[in-house]
Amino acid sequence: MTVTDSLPHQSACATCPMNRHLERLGVNMEDWDYVVALAGNPNTGKSTVFNALTGLRQHTGNWPGKTVARAEGGFIYGDKRYKLVDLPGTYSLLAASVDEEIARDFILFGQPDVTVVVVDATRLERNLNLALQVLEITDKAVICLNLMDEAKRHGLTIDDRRLARDLGVPVISTVARRGEGIRELIAMVHDVATGEVKPRPHRIPATQDDALNRAVERLTGQIQAAFPGLPNARWVALRLLDGDAQIERAIRDGSLGDLSRGDEPQSVVDRLMVAEVHA
Amino acid sequence: MSAQPAAADILKTAGNLRREVGDGFHDHLVEALYTDAAQIADRAVARPDAPPRFDLDRAIDRLVTSRTWGFPIMVLLLTGVFWLTIQGANVPSQMLATLLLDTVHPALKDLGAALGFPWWLSGVLFDGAYLAMAWVVSVMLPPMAIFFPVFTLLEDFGYLPRVAFNLDRLFSRAGAHGKQALSMTMGFGCNAAGVVATRVIDSPRERLIAIITNNFAVCNGRWPTLIMVSTIFIGSAVPAALAGLVSALAVVGIAVLGVLLTFAVSWFLSRTMLKGEASVFSLELPPYRPPRILQTLYTSLIDRTIIVLWRAVTMSVPAGIVIWLISNVTLGGQSIAEHLVTGLDGVGWLLGLNGVILVAYIVAIPANEIIIPTVLMLTVLAAGLTGVGEGAGVMFEAESNTTIRDILNAGGWTTLTAVNLMLFSLIHNPCSTTILTIYNETKSKKWTAVATLLPLLLGFAVTLTTATLARALGLV
Numbered sequence: 001m002t003v004t005d006s007l008p009h010q011s012a013c014a015t016c017p018m019n020r021h022l023e024r025l026g027v028n029m030e031d032w033d034y035v036v037a038l039a040g041n042p043n044t045g046k047s048t049v050f051n052a053l054t055g056l057r058q059h060t061g062n063w064p065g066k067t068v069a070r071a072e073g074g075f076i077y078g079d080k081r082y083k084l085v086d087l088p089g090t091y092s093l094l095a096a097s098v099d100e101e102i103a104r105d106f107i108l109f110g111q112p113d114v115t116v117v118v119v120d121a122t123r124l125e126r127n128l129n130l131a132l133q134v135l136e137i138t139d140k141a142v143i144c145l146n147l148m149d150e151a152k153r154h155g156l157t158i159d160d161r162r163l164a165r166d167l168g169v170p171v172i173s174t175v176a177r178r179g180e181g182i183r184e185l186i187a188m189v190h191d192v193a194t195g196e197v198k199p200r201p202h203r204i205p206a207t208q209d210d211a212l213n214r215a216v217e218r219l220t221g222q223i224q225a226a227f228p229g230l231p232n233a234r235w236v237a238l239r240l241l242d243g244d245a246q247i248e249r250a251i252r253d254g255s256l257g258d259l260s261r262g263d264e265p266q267s268v269v270d271r272l273m274v275a276e277v278h279a
Numbered sequence: 280m281s282a283q284p285a286a287a288d289i290l291k292t293a294g295n296l297r298r299e300v301g302d303g304f305h306d307h308l309v310e311a312l313y314t315d316a317a318q319i320a321d322r323a324v325a326r327p328d329a330p331p332r333f334d335l336d337r338a339i340d341r342l343v344t345s346r347t348w349g350f351p352i353m354v355l356l357l358t359g360v361f362w363l364t365i366q367g368a369n370v371p372s373q374m375l376a377t378l379l380l381d382t383v384h385p386a387l388k389d390l391g392a393a394l395g396f397p398w399w400l401s402g403v404l405f406d407g408a409y410l411a412m413a414w415v416v417s418v419m420l421p422p423m424a425i426f427f428p429v430f431t432l433l434e435d436f437g438y439l440p441r442v443a444f445n446l447d448r449l450f451s452r453a454g455a456h457g458k459q460a461l462s463m464t465m466g467f468g469c470n471a472a473g474v475v476a477t478r479v480i481d482s483p484r485e486r487l488i489a490i491i492t493n494n495f496a497v498c499n500g501r502w503p504t505l506i507m508v509s510t511i512f513i514g515s516a517v518p519a520a521l522a523g524l525v526s527a528l529a530v531v532g533i534a535v536l537g538v539l540l541t542f543a544v545s546w547f548l549s550r551t552m553l554k555g556e557a558s559v560f561s562l563e564l565p566p567y568r569p570p571r572i573l574q575t576l577y578t579s580l581i582d583r584t585i586i587v588l589w590r591a592v593t594m595s596v597p598a599g600i601v602i603w604l605i606s607n608v609t610l611g612g613q614s615i616a617e618h619l620v621t622g623l624d625g626v627g628w629l630l631g632l633n634g635v636i637l638v639a640y641i642v643a644i645p646a647n648e649i650i651i652p653t654v655l656m657l658t659v660l661a662a663g664l665t666g667v668g669e670g671a672g673v674m675f676e677a678e679s680n681t682t683i684r685d686i687l688n689a690g691g692w693t694t695l696t697a698v699n700l701m702l703f704s705l706i707h708n709p710c711s712t713t714i715l716t717i718y719n720e721t722k723s724k725k726w727t728a729v730a731t732l733l734p735l736l737l738g739f740a741v742t743l744t745t746a747t748l749a750r751a752l753g754l755v
Contacts, residue, residue, distance in 0.1 A: 043565045097481045122566065125320035132316055150566060156324055163323040177571060202319075204311050212307070215296040222292055226285035240293035242305050248293075251286045 022186060023076040024055025032074060032083035034193040037106055039134055040118030041127050042089030045146045047071070048176040049118050050086040053186065077190050085112065091126070093133040101246070107137050109255060113193045115141045116185070121151035121158055121173070135169065135201035136235040142188050143171040149178070169199035203234070215241065227256060336567050340441070349445040354531060356438070360429050362527040365506055368421035375417035384410060403603055411599025414652040415591045418503050423584045426502065430468070431579040435570035439464055444564060453542045454549025456485035459492070463541060466496030467534075470709055471716040484555045490717055491730045492544050494709045495537040500591070500647035504704050505530050507651055511684050512697035529701070537705050544733070552729070590712070594646030601642060602653055616657055630739060631699035631746025633691065645711045650704070655683065658690035695755045699742045706738035
């Protein structure tokens with residue numbers, strides 16, 4: 001029970017989301033209500049955000065590629081338990097390398113309830129390449145606009161409301177190193193997870209090329225018919241047209257079918273387990 | 280399942296459409312993505328009108344990654360870190376030794392006597408297990424408590440990717456992946472961690488090269504050995520004022536030799552067992568970030584120092600018991616340790632080492648941290664010294680570096696022994712944890728064997744060469 005639920009007469013402060021119960025659980029997360037994935041380019045402070053959310057002090061290093069496997073932690077917010085999965089940092093999700101594959105498979109097949117994309121405010125354009133790819137796969141995303149202090153140091157001002165409007169998903173500005181914006185981020189993750197906020201993300205628009213658009217539409221329609229309930233049929237169609245062997249395999253072995261029925265495909269869970277750290 | 284025919288249909292349609300849309304599709308997609316990202320970013324970001332007159336990050340980068348200054352600065356920084364470690368660790372090491380060995384150890388022995396322990400029980404517990412642990416703590420804790428935070432501060436500041444950048448050209452010339460610089464740097468902390476870190480390398484060929492050569496990055500289990508031997512034998516050969524600096528330089532020399540060996544062995548592997556071209560990758564140089572000093576001190580203490588120390592302690596307890604046992608169980612009038620030492624003395628002499636050192640390396644396969652205590656204990660035993668330490672199989676903290684030197688001299692040590700011990704400490708088989716990690720990562724007995732035996736054989740070859748040369752030139 002939260003403070004909010006138990007008070008009969010609710011003052012403004014008691015109903016303020018900022019005062020909801022927050023407890024950092026470290027790695028202790030037996031049962032959880034929501035799974036949150038943390039994606040982002042290398043070296044955007046993902047691990048720092050992870051630590052700020054979970055209270056863990058996983059070592060963070062100022063160099064790209066530090067997180068080579070998934071790290072997991074948890075926190076309680078409101079009365080919900082959240083499991084947080086820190087994905088390897090990647091520049092894209094086209095699955096050209098093992099870390100891109102791990103990150104993409106988790107967002108696609110792990111079906112996290114919320115995906116937080118940590119974005120480097122000082123290198124927004126390049127970071128948005130990844131963010132847009134994440135938004136192609138999932139609706140339930142929150143952008144964490146991190147390193148705002150460095151952006152300020154470089155004399156950049158970023159209009160986060162404009163960004164949120166253009167991307168169609170919530171954008172929270174943070175300085176994770178100092179914990180600034182973390183409460184707001186957690187509150188927004190909660191709102192998206194519970195469905196209080198329903199993002200309608202930007203999708204890469206149709207092209208000028210009519211033949212191409214027709215091809216995409218036709219394939220999308222066929223995929224939707226075969227796998228009703230699949231949240232990202234258009235993205236799957238694009239991947240197939242691009243000759244993505246892994247997606248072809250997922251269609252053939254039925255793991256995409258599992259996904260459309262809301263099951264977590266076991267084969268993928270096994271594959272993801274391989275990435276756990278041994279040492 | 281009804282999905283199966285549908286799946287086949289989808290794949291067929293996709294195949295046909297793919298031919299229709301042609302090869303340009305991928306570029307088309309990526310272009311659309313980039314255009315969108317650029318537009319959205321452009322609308323959201325307001326840039327200052329005038330570009331900043333002076334970009335500090337870029338100025339630092341020009342210096343630390345310059346062709347002329349990049350390498351000297353690297354060596355300078357490393358030397359600085361070791362000098363700090365060597366100078367700073369001395370006093371706390373002595374204090375810990377006084378506490379754990381001169382105060383707690385006799386107290387434990389008295390306690391054992393008061394409780395009526397038989398001699399062998401108090402021997403195994405207090406002279407074996409406890410002393411080995413106490414030694415490891417007093418020798419390892421102070422240098423680690425200095426080395427790790429300082430190194431972590433450098434890492435947080437953003438210096439490591441610059442090191443990778445500097446080394447990249449050399450790695451690709453050796454036929455290896457530039458990211459190997461990162462896993463190598465991790466190896467300077469712990470080789471097992473370095474082996475896990477090779478996961479950032481995608482090509483299996485280049486990853487194997489990185490795994491096999493990671494052992495040439497001196498890990499924290501070996502730093503204390505190098506630092507101590509270098510302080511005693513090399514530092515003492517120069518005027519006292521220079522001793523700290525010269526010892527630090529000798530340690531850096533060994534570390535640099537390790538890096539050179541990494542290149543040489545990578546080059547050799549990529550031309551023999553693991554042929555292929557080096558793959559291209561892009562490495563982002565992150566902005567310099569002022570490290571958060573207190574937080575870094577805390578995390579490096581918890582994450583690294585305590586964890587590494589705990590591992591060393593858990594390894595040292597059984598090792599201490601083994602050492603005590605082999606020195607006290609006798610066969611035909613001689614202890615097992617003496618049998619082993621005498622048996623290996625011949626080979627040891629050839630390598631410019633001695634039987635004691637080889638036995639110590641066998642006992643210390645689980646953890647290189649306990650080499651020095653084992654060597655000292657066995658030397659006292661083999662040289663039959665009396666009046667030093669506490670008798671057979673007792674690991675002890677010698678009063679000072681001079682005493683250690685006296686003991687080792689009595690054991691027949693020369694400068695050659697010291698130099699070759701430092702070399703062998705760099706070039707020998709990985710510790711058992713690392714071997715296990717290599718197996719877990721490669722799932723191949725063959726490559727695990729290569730990664731284990733190749734450095735060992737190389738170590739024999741190198742020490743044999745230096746010993747033979749030194750003797751031929753009449754240096755010893």
